[in-house]
Amino acid sequence: SQQGEEDPQALSIQEGENATMNCSYKTSINNLQWYRQNSGRGLVHLILIRSNEREKHSGRLRVTLDTSKKSSSLLITASRAADTASYFCATDGAGGTSYGKLTFGQGTILTVHP
């Protein structure tokens, strides 16, 4: 079963606009990661935020984490057509014993129109 929900399920925007995706999870975590997937291919790692961090930036990406609300958001600024993909959040389990197990959200399908 999935860890939580991603919101929205689908997002359609124009090039140059910002895209915001939200993720909620259910259990305590060590880290939360965001991945991108292009049309049924492999997952590409975007960014990892640790449970003791509140915000992290990487290029056009900004991730926030609110552990009290068990939620995270991914902001992509100045979107490009090449950003069209599915975006997933993934959490590990706190305690260090969930070896290799990431629990994924259902994903947000982002479409960026040229």
Next chain:
Amino acid sequence: KAGVTQTPRYLIKTRGQQVTLSCSPISGHRSVSWYQQTPGQGLQFLFEYFSETQRNKGNFPGRFSGRQFSNSRSEMNVSTLELGDSALYLCASIPGGRSTDTQYFGPGTRLTVL
């Protein structure tokens, strides 16, 4: 460094057959995780291997099994295939085997069961 390699990329089998998928992790990485991705269930964790030992297993029937070799390469096997096993199978390469490590995914093997 070369990325994660998965073979074959596409596979068509019939019900009742068995299948073996292969994954070669990034050189130097010691742990491998496997995931199944379907439209209905999303991304689900199958199992994780570190130093040839399975340390974690997801909620899948015993028909799903795997192993890891001394060079960190991993295989997963599905016996007595069912239609519902049609999915994208993703392998992730993990550097140090810690539950908090970033996972780097391969392109996946698309399995179709007829």
